């Protein structure tokens with residue numbers, strides 16, 4: 001599998017001089033399988049530059065095929081979809097897996113996203129490509145020769161976000177973009193019982209993966225309980241407990257500057273080095289490419 005990052009921010013796009021190197025677009029990661037199929041993780045604003053790049057290939061000719069996996073439907077994970085050029089080309093085909101009670105529910109949500117109050121698209125009927133909406137199955141499924149396992153993670157009070165495990169030819173990557181572990185603070189949670197709750201429970205899902213792409217929204221110093229995100233230390237702890245080879249800190253806070261991300265990574269690498277820990281750690285940036 002070949003992984004490329006097109007959007008690495010959380011919450012809202014944050015272009016500007018402070019975010020030039022890591023990038024300001026929201027969540028979007030493209031995975032090209034060894035068999036040449038395209039699986040995309042989330043459609044935040046990074047989905048638009050991905051779409052521009054895809055127009056140079058089969059998507060520009062109306063012969064493109066994509067499997068899109070939506071972790072959840074917060075705006076920073078879906079906002080790019082209506083604005084990406086390949087979506088408007090007749091003949092292209094998008095299979096969209098997302099969280100919803102039903103297939104129709106997911107389609108309705110996207111219908112709302114393009115409604116006249118929010119966009120000039122007006123209705124999904126104006127979109128030229130074929131959109132095949134599907135509810136994320138509870139059982140593992142296969143797309144483009146890649147085995148996909150989905151798992152719910154807690155994302156603030158009463159909300160969950162799906163994490164995905166992609167496996168092909170014995171290589172695996174895990175994508176957990178939005179998670180806040182063990183948020184209780186006296187609030188009665190209505191997370192579904194099938195959801196992971198704690199870091200300990202998450203270890204079994206991520207164990208022995210080659211690559212873990214994980215939420216890194218907060219540091220120890222700026223953590224806001226209930227916002228639905230963990231601290232970077234949680235990602236490191238999980239990666240080490242799960243015997244991960246390579247951890248990518250992802251979904252950076254919109255106001256985290258390039259220099260602040262550099263410093264954060266340096267601190268974590270120092271800590272790993274001094275403990276003799278073998279974990280490889282990087283921060284996601286737009287254009288980062290990893291061959292698995």
Ligand SMILES: [Zn+2]
Nearest residue numbers: 010011076178
């Ligand atoms: Zn998010």
